[in-house]
Amino acid sequence: MHYKIYSKDRASHFIDIECFIHDLTTATVELQLPAWRPGRYELQHFAKNIQQFEVFDENGHKLSARKITKDRWEVQTNGATSIVARYNYYAQIINAGSSYVDEHTFYVNPVNLCLYAEGKINEECTIELYLRNNEKIAGITNSSPATEKGVHQLYFNDFYHMADSPFIVSATLKHDFYKIGKIKFHLWFEGNFQPDFKRIKSDFKKFTQEQINIFGEFPEKEYHFLTWILPIPYYHGVEHRSSTMQVLGPDSQNFEELYIDLLGLASHELFHTWNICKIRPVELLPYDYTKENYFPTCFVAEGVTTYYGDLVLSRSEVFDEAQYLKELEVCFKRHFDHADKASQSLVESSWDLWLDGYTASIPDRKVSVYHKGAIAAQILDLHIRKVSIHTRSLDDVMKLMWEQYGKPFKGYSIEDYQAICEEVANEKLDWYFDVCIKGNESLFDLLNRYLQLLELELIRNEEGIISLIRRTN
Numbered sequence: 081m082h083y084k085i086y087s088k089d090r091a092s093h094f095i096d097i098e099c100f101i102h103d104l105t106t107a108t109v110e111l112q113l114p115a116w117r118p119g120r121y122e123l124q125h126f127a128k129n130i131q132q133f134e135v136f137d138e139n140g141h142k143l144s145a146r147k148i149t150k151d152r153w154e155v156q157t158n159g160a161t162s163i164v165a166r167y168n169y170y171a172q173i174i175n176a177g178s179s180y181v182d183e184h185t186f187y188v189n190p191v192n193l194c195l196y197a198e199g200k201i202n203e204e205c206t207i208e209l210y211l212r213n214n215e216k217i218a219g220i221t222n223s224s225p226a227t228e229k230g231v232h233q234l235y236f237n238d239f240y241h242m243a244d245s246p247f248i249v250s251a252t253l254k255h256d257f258y259k260i261g262k263i264k265f266h267l268w269f270e271g272n273f274q275p276d277f278k279r280i281k282s283d284f285k286k287f288t289q290e291q292i293n294i295f296g297e298f299p300e301k302e303y304h305f306l307t308w309i310l311p312i313p314y315y316h317g318v319e320h321r322s323s324t325m326q327v328l329g330p331d332s333q334n335f336e337e338l339y340i341d342l343l344g345l346a347s348h349e350l351f352h353t354w355n356i357c358k359i360r361p362v363e364l365l366p367y368d369y370t371k372e373n374y375f376p377t378c379f380v381a382e383g384v385t386t387y388y389g390d391l392v393l394s395r396s397e398v399f400d401e402a403q404y405l406k407e408l409e410v411c412f413k414r415h416f417d418h419a420d421k422a423s424q425s426l427v428e429s430s431w432d433l434w435l436d437g438y439t440a441s442i443p444d445r446k447v448s449v450y451h452k453g454a455i456a457a458q459i460l461d462l463h464i465r466k467v468s469i470h471t472r473s474l475d476d477v478m479k480l481m482w483e484q485y486g487k488p489f490k491g492y493s494i495e496d497y498q499a500i501c502e503e504v505a506n507e508k509l510d511w512y513f514d515v516c517i518k519g520n521e522s523l524f525d526l527l528n529r530y531l532q533l534l535e536l537e538l539i540r541n542e543e544g545i546i547s548l549i550r551r552t553n
Contacts, residue, residue, distance in 0.1 A: 081239065083194055084208045087181050093172040094131065095181050095188070099165040101197045104157055110198040111135075111165055113151040114369035117177055117191040118244055119318040119356075121433040123372065124177075126169075126192045127151035133167040152370070169193040174310065176318040176325040185270060186215075186249035187308070189325070191369075196239045205242040207234040211249055218255070218268035219247035219323050221302045240366060244321045244357075248306055258285045260292065264302050271309035272331040280342075286396040287347045291354075291388075294475050295482045299358050305346055309338075317345040319352030343398060344407065348389030355388075356381040359481045362491025377494050378430035379517060383453015384478070386411070387461070405536070409548035412538055415451040416524060416546055422447045425518050426456060427494070447520075455523055456516040462530040463512065464505045476504045 084098040101109070113127045127150055135145040135153070137160035144156040145165075155163060169192065171179040180187045190207070211217060211230045224233040236242035254269040256277040265288060269275050284305070292298050300322040310329035317326040326345050328338060363375035390411075394404035421444045424432065429446045436446065461474035480500045485492040494517075502509050516523060528538050535551045 081196060081200055081203060082206045082208070083190075085188060085193075086210050087186065090181050090183050090186070093170060093181055094168045095171045095179060095186075095193060096168050097166070097193055099195055100162070101164070101200065102162045104161050104163065104197075107157060107159075109155050109157055109163070110148070111145075111153045111155060111195045112198060112370060113193075113195040114191050114243065115151050115371065116369065116373075117189065117318075118320075118367060119352075120177055120438065121373070121375075121378065122438050123434070125150060129170040129192070131168050131170060133165070135163055135165045138162040138164075149370075165195065174308065174327060175314075176316040176327045184250060184252065187246070188249075189246045191243035194239075194242060196369075201239045203238060205236040205239055207236075207242070208232070209234060209249070212251070214251040215249050216251070216253045216255070217247055217249050218253050218266070218270075219304045219306050219325075220245065221304075221322060241321065243369070246306065246318075246320060246323065246325045248308070256281060258288075260285065260289055260298070263298050263300070266302070266304040268304060268306050269309065270307070271329075272311065273309035283343060283398045284346065286398050287343070287392050288350060290392045290396040291347075291351055294388075294392075295354050295479055295486075299353055299486070303350075303353070305350075307342065307346075315341055315345065317349045319349045319357060321357050322353075324349035324352070340403070343393055344389060347393050348385055351385045351388050351392070352381075354482055354486055355385050355478065358489060359478075359486035360489075360491055362493050365489070365491035372434040374431055374434060376427040376430050377492075377497060378433060378449040379426040379453035379456060380497055382449045383426070383451075383455075384457045384474070386450045386454040387457035387474075388478075405548055405550075409546075411451050411454050412527075412548060413546045415448060415455055416522075416538075419444075419447045419452065420522050420524065423520055425520050426452055426516070427518050452523070455527055459516055459523065459527060459530050460501065460509075460512060462533050464501075466530075466533060467505055467507060472504050477501055480504065 082100040086096050087094060088096055115123050115125060117124060135143045135155050137143055143158060143163060145153045148154050157163065171181045174180045177189060179189050179192045209232045211226060211232060217232065220234050222235040226232050236245060248270055250270055252270065254275055257264050257266045258281040267280060302322060304323035306323055307326045307328065309331045310327060311331050312329050314327050314329040317324055328341055361375040361377045364373050367373060390404060390407040393399040423444060424446050426447060426449060430449050432446060457474060465473050477500055498509060498513055515521060531537060537549050537551045539547055539549060
């Protein structure tokens with residue numbers, strides 16, 4: 081499939097798309113626009129942003145295109161072997177998973193606005209993109225040099241690859257990179273922000289190396305950190321196969337506070353390069369973009385990642401002890417202040433992400449797969465360290481998950497994850513999964529018992545306010 085993506089009127093916030101589909105042999109073909117995007121497990125109904133939609137054959141004759149679901153069209157080919165779908169997409173929202181266009185910036189998440197033909201999702205895809213004078217493109221590894229008219233060709237292995245490859249086109253992008261071995265890590269910034277690249281490269285290189293040390297290798301040949309700094313308060317990141325899109329703000333914020341946010345977000349999203357982009361639940365392999373993809377293990381995908389995001393910043397000495405303990409306390413407070421009495425387990429809340437995972441819920445119903453998931457991961461890590469006399473840890477679990485499931489790109493089940501945890505701990509862990517993962521009882525006392533290993537204690541004062549303190553003898 082080949083796509084032309086442009087905007088006839090950037091001020092209108094509409095993006096124009098032409099999707100060319102060849103080698104058709106059937107009387108009808110079904111075209112699907114994704115209903116959701118990787119990294120956010122809720123239906124997002126991108127089709128609601130399409131204003132006009134038409135399909136033509138290779139001779140320019142209009143074909144019948146009938147909508148058969150909210151985001152799927154059935155096209156009568158009338159014997160045509162090639163067709164083109166022409167439509168536009170309203171792109172006025174800026175977040176880490178959206179698309180946006182104005183006079184200055186052209187930002188695209190292909191999963192929002194690129195449809196695919198049924199039966200062709202595994203075929204190679206190309207995007208034809210026009211760049212104005214002085215504009216650069218951030219986030220793309222495989223592309224051809226621009227023609228005299230400023231046209232670039234972007235190349236992707238298949239639709240899954242393209243859908244997971246956001247890019248930004250702008251004349252004001254700021255760029256640098258660092259290398260670890262032969263792998264190049266790009267740093268891209270858009271917005272009213274002057275990056276201290278020397279400091280950023282030093283810190284990013286440290287936590288990147290620490291993460292590579294856990295798994296033994298990096299899954300990609302090249303990686304892009306895409307960061308857009310907005311004038312309004314914002315904190316949002318989305319993981320991708322070989323990049324992350326991050327939106328932060330406000331640009332008027334104290335630099336050190338903004339930088340702490342950047343470090344925490346970037347470390348979290350980079351860890352996802354292994355944990356979800358490659359080490360993926362069996363229910364999500366491959367992604368089904370037409371409907372909900374229910375799975376019980378988001379406590380691994382997001383909880384373990386949340387735990388490691390700050391932990392590797394501490395282990396690589398990017399965060400000092402005070403900053404790390406501050407981040408730990410924030411995580412603990414977010415769970416115990418708001419969801420300690422929730423009726424759902426981590427497994428249940430993972431399943432229900434598709435129902436209310438990203439919106440306010442009724443009282444004492446759900447838990448956060450991020451925060452309680454991170455607490456459960458820390459308990460597991462400390463337990464393995466304790467029973468192995470610090471010879472093994474959650475690092476070993478994640479490395480085995482990479483070797484057995486991520487590297488061969490084979491989906492794992494909750495039973496597979498438990499089996500690897502038990503292999504590393506060298507004991508049965510039914511108690512842990514029953515209490516921390518499948519149960520709904522408070523983890524406050526259990527967490528405190530394991531925090532003793534770090535000489536830490538979580539306390540509640542008379543007003544119920546939680547604090548993380550250093551234990552004293």
